[in-house]
Amino acid sequence: MSAAKVILVCGSGGVGKTTLSAALALRLAEEGKRVLVLTIDPARRLADALGVGELDNEPRRVPTERGELRALMLDSKRTFDDLVVKNAPSPEVRDRILGNHYYRFVSERLPGVHEYMAMERLLSLLMAEDADVIVLDTPPTRHALDFLAAPDRMSGLMDEGVMRWLVLPATASGWRMLEMGSDVLAGVLKRLLGPTTIADIAEFFSGFQSLWGGFRERSLAVRKLLRAPGTHFLLVTAPAPGARAEAIAFLEVLQKDAMPFSGFLINRCAVPAPAVLPWPAAPDHRTAEEWAHVREEVTTALERRRALTGAQDRAIGDLLAHAPSGSPAWRIPDQPTDVHDLASLRRLGVALHDCGAVDAILGAG
Numbered sequence: 001m002s003a004a005k006v007i008l009v010c011g012s013g014g015v016g017k018t019t020l021s022a023a024l025a026l027r028l029a030e031e032g033k034r035v036l037v038l039t040i041d042p043a044r045r046l047a048d049a050l051g052v053g054e055l056d057n058e059p060r061r062v063p064t065e066r067g068e069l070r071a072l073m074l075d076s077k078r079t080f081d082d083l084v085v086k087n088a089p090s091p092e093v094r095d096r097i098l099g100n101h102y103y104r105f106v107s108e109r110l111p112g113v114h115e116y117m118a119m120e121r122l123l124s125l126l127m128a129e130d131a132d133v134i135v136l137d138t139p140p141t142r143h144a145l146d147f148l149a150a151p152d153r154m155s156g157l158m159d160e161g162v163m164r165w166l167v168l169p170a171t172a173s174g175w176r177m178l179e180m181g182s183d184v185l186a187g188v189l190k191r192l193l194g195p196t197t198i199a200d201i202a203e204f205f206s207g208f209q210s211l212w213g214g215f216r217e218r219s220l221a222v223r224k225l226l227r228a229p230g231t232h233f234l235l236v237t238a239p240a241p242g243a244r245a246e247a248i249a250f251l252e253v254l255q256k257d258a259m260p261f262s263g264f265l266i267n268r269c270a271v272p273a274p275a276v277l278p279w280p281a282a283p284d285h286r287t288a289e290e291w292a293h294v295r296e297e298v299t300t301a302l303e304r305r306r307a308l309t310g311a312q313d314r315a316i317g318d319l320l321a322h323a324p325s326g327s328p329a330w331r332i333p334d335q336p337t338d339v340h341d342l343a344s345l346r347r348l349g350v351a352l353h354d355c356g357a358v359d360a361i362l363g364a365g
């Protein structure tokens with residue numbers, strides 16, 4: 001397995017996870033690293049921000065000035081299919097699973113499967129790709145918590161006891177009897193799972209038996225990876241009082257499960273107003289009265305800015321007072337324009353470097 005660092009960029013909706021993942025990945029690449037950035041957020045924002053037309057399940061090269069940057073977007077169905085193709089014991093079993101109605105439901109719509117496949121994809125990238133760093137852009141916190149729990153849930157599901165319960169009725173024709181005896185159940189299934197029958201489910205589980213061991217093994221490997229010293233969780237948050245609760249709740253989940261927290265990226269911080277603003281004499285084309293008016297407006301704007309940065313400082317102080325002492329908090333300035341191209345990502349990358357976040361990540365683990 002590659003010894004790449006894994007950086008997971010997490011946080012609530014809209015705080016800037018995708019933007020900062022892209023900016024960090026670009027910066028690391030341009031510092032000479034081989035970087036992969038994977039988004040599990042189905043929105044197209046990463047592709048847009050990086051200026052690549054489209055992203056799919058395979059890494060695509062992003063043009064950089066130095067280093068190597070490749071980006072991809074999780075296709076969870078594709079990832080699942082690839083796993084079946086790779087691990088099925090025979091072409092016959094492979095085709096039986098891929099063509100099964102219940103498999104289609106499981107691979108496309110089973111709650112939690114997208115999150116779990118993100119972890120499988122991360123693992124397969126670590127196995128197959130040469131990279132120094134893998135940056136993972138995640139969906140908003142609630143789902144991020146889902147994917148953190150996914151490997152545990154998956155390995156739990158694959159415990160022998162559960163498996164026996166699911167598979168036995170198939171081998172003892174129990175499912176078939178149930179199906180014949182219950183039109184109601186068949187109707188419910190149809191509504192929930194489309195054209196799936198109980199026989200499909202039984203067939204799926206019997207075909208899948210030979211793959212469970214591998215799934216279980218890999219979910220344990222992911223569990224370990226999420227707690228490894230080369231793994232970094234960055235928590236993106238806003239410098240606002242309302243952002244504290246969710247950020248702290250997320251941090252508590254990480255700590256409870258012994259996952260390594262690297263620091264807060266406090267995104268979109270207002271740039272502080274200068275303490276003193278030397279005021280020039282009125283230019284020739286302005287009357288003294290007009291110039292006094294301009295000065296008044298500038299003073300009001302500066303005061304507003306000071307009030308804003310003061311409120312932000314208090315919110316950040318409050319966040320840190322609730323976090324373990326010494327938690328790093330890197331402030332990322334609010335950019336004057338929307339961040340949607342390589343040039344603006346590069347500027348944000350400079351900010352990530354200047355605040356110390358990049359060195360802290362590269363230096364640690």
Ligand SMILES: Nc1ncnc2c1ncn2[C@@H]1O[C@H](COP(=O)(O)OP(=O)(O)OP(=O)(O)O)[C@@H](O)[C@H]1O
Nearest residue numbers: 013014015016017018019140268333334335338339
């Ligand atoms: N530092 C910044 N300065 C200015 N604009 C920013 C900054 N960071 C993010 N943005 C803008 O904020 C918006 C939301 O950012 P982004 O899509 O990265 O958030 P997200 O956390 O990935 O959202 P979601 O939870 O929906 O996936 C985008 O329009 C982005 O350009």
Ligand SMILES: [Mg+2]
Nearest residue numbers: 017018041045
């Ligand atoms: Mg996003």
